Amino acid sequence: MSAIAPGAAHLRAGRRRTGLAILAAYLVVVAALLVVALTADAGMAGRLLDPSWLRAITAAAGLAAVAWFALLVRSYVIMRPGRLSQRGQIVSGVLAGTLAVAVTMPFAVVAQYVMVSQDTLDSVFDTPSVTAAAGQNQGPKSTDPWEGKKRVNVLLLGGDWQPDRVGVRTDSINLASVDVRTGNTVLLSLPRNLENVRFPPESPLRRHFPNGFRLPANPDGSREDLLFSVWEYAETHPELFGGRKGMGPETLKQTIGYTLGVKVDWYALVNMWGLARIIDALGGLTLTVPTDVVFGKYNEGLVKAGTRKLRGADAMWFARSRTNSDDYTRMGRQRCVLDALLQQADPATVLLRFNQLIKASKGMFRTDIPRPMLEHLVPLALKVQNAQVTSVQFVPPVINTGYPDWAKIRRLAVRAIRDSAASPAKGTGQAGGPTASPGTGATPAPRASAGATPKASATGERGRTPSQATPTPGAAKRLGDGCS
Numbered sequence: 001m002s003a004i005a006p007g008a009a010h011l012r013a014g015r016r017r018t019g020l021a022i023l024a025a026y027l028v029v030v031a032a033l034l035v036v037a038l039t040a041d042a043g044m045a046g047r048l049l050d051p052s053w054l055r056a057i058t059a060a061a062g063l064a065a066v067a068w069f070a071l072l073v074r075s076y077v078i079m080r081p082g083r084l085s086q087r088g089q090i091v092s093g094v095l096a097g098t099l100a101v102a103v104t105m106p107f108a109v110v111a112q113y114v115m116v117s118q119d120t121l122d123s124v125f126d127t128p129s130v131t132a133a134a135g136q137n138q139g140p141k142s143t144d145p146w147e148g149k150k151r152v153n154v155l156l157l158g159g160d161w162q163p164d165r166v167g168v169r170t171d172s173i174n175l176a177s178v179d180v181r182t183g184n185t186v187l188l189s190l191p192r193n194l195e196n197v198r199f200p201p202e203s204p205l206r207r208h209f210p211n212g213f214r215l216p217a218n219p220d221g222s223r224e225d226l227l228f229s230v231w232e233y234a235e236t237h238p239e240l241f242g243g244r245k246g247m248g249p250e251t252l253k254q255t256i257g258y259t260l261g262v263k264v265d266w267y268a269l270v271n272m273w274g275l276a277r278i279i280d281a282l283g284g285l286t287l288t289v290p291t292d293v294v295f296g297k298y299n300e301g302l303v304k305a306g307t308r309k310l311r312g313a314d315a316m317w318f319a320r321s322r323t324n325s326d327d328y329t330r331m332g333r334q335r336c337v338l339d340a341l342l343q344q345a346d347p348a349t350v351l352l353r354f355n356q357l358i359k360a361s362k363g364m365f366r367t368d369i370p371r372p373m374l375e376h377l378v379p380l381a382l383k384v385q386n387a388q389v390t391s392v393q394f395v396p397p398v399i400n401t402g403y404p405d406w407a408k409i410r411r412l413a414v415r416a417i418r419d420s421a422a423s424p425a426k427g428t429g430q431a432g433g434p435t436a437s438p439g440t441g442a443t444p445a446p447r448a449s450a451g452a453t454p455k456a457s458a459t460g461e462r463g464r465t466p467s468q469a470t471p472t473p474g475a476a477k478r479l480g481d482g483c484s
Helices: 008-012 016-039 042-047 051-078 086-102 105-124 204-208 227-236 248-260 272-281 312-320 327-344 347-352 354-361 371-385 406-422
Strands: 151-159 170-179 185-190 266-271 285-289 293-295 301-303 306-310 365-367 389-393
Touching: 008 016, 008 051, 042 371, 051 086, 051 105, 105 354, 105 365, 151 248, 151 272, 170 227, 170 248, 170 327, 170 406, 185 248, 185 327, 185 406, 204 227, 227 248, 248 266, 248 406, 266 272, 272 312, 272 354, 285 312, 285 327, 293 312, 301 312, 306 312, 312 327, 327 389, 347 354, 389 406
Parallel strands: 151 266, 185 389
Antiparallel strands: 151 170, 170 185, 266 365, 285 306, 293 301
8 A cells, every 4th residue: 555655554554644644745745746757848848858857857766766665664664564473474574675666667767767867968958058049149147048039940960971971961851940839830941963063152162163962973973063063062071161070961951042042040950771770770661652662772672662661771761762753752751751750759759758759869860959949949849740731842943953053942931931930820721911020140142143044934843752743833832741
């Protein structure tokens, strides 16, 4: 009884005052936890990731485990087991000891979860600093972590750095622009093969490539001067930045922000094949494969068409295979994988497979998000799961990736952000209500490249996705459209 109602043994032994005090204290703690659980807002999830909170939770779990263990041992002793036969003493002692150990296990699990969380967060995020986040003047007295910004823009990148491969190539490039009030999000997807990339005036690469990012072609005719190489080029040419190393992330952030006409707050880079481990840790990902997807150096692999749960490797090949498909079809498949992750990585699944997820995530993330901002970004991420998520892909025929219309890219991006801001927080209907300010922190628009092709027609279908094309080119669509 003392395992579920502390103080019961003391009451049974006639120690009413002690028993009632223990039971009352237990009920007060349980009631307090219930109140916290029922009244906690989304911000609580973020605050729990603060290092001081994590340390406090670990200490509290340890103390609770020791206290409960000692309570059960004491409860056994005050019931005077010496009055039992020798056999009865052995049996009751084993049972009491087993029970005393068992009640500590939940606290041990909590402490272990917290400690591995702390270790993982420390390995991904920088130590707390005053690095500017969404706003410029974050101080302890500020009540608005976003410093008046209506949206926060995070560059989501997929790369495939490996020990046997030089540099990082960002094969998946998406800017998530999130409304900090509603969680409504628009995902702006840029193709990896975008040519003649323009750099902002303040970038050293602008002086080096005044007419756009252009390098001699490889002997086989392939090119490395595409958008996916900007990070790597900046990393391998520190002399262009006065000798400063590690300028890849900041250069790509500036370049994407200049291209889309927004201020990029942070980036998050995930190893694409590391993501396969995450999917396996989640128990797989249920996806609809519209047609057979062939993969492998010699086309030896196959992800068959149909709806089923895919293991991590198959989900990644579905997202990344280039065989019999172009970059734009791949972008559509990647969007389907992102949508499936958003829908299926629910809190219950994450908690159930916590240790597997932590193990799988080791060494696969890079980001410049300051650790203190997690307190505010976690609640925002929870809003996104229940908000309206749309996407725009800058692919043919909307955008000619060989001769991009930079002004048009910017217009479409600003329009998508404006529509997202005007959309209701939930539901699947069309955006309504008055037009809201996008709050993008826009930079001056880049000029269209010389020799650009005429703008795409205002009518006609947009680039194909895994299912069907949308009738309005460049219009934002729901992230899951075309993905079952």
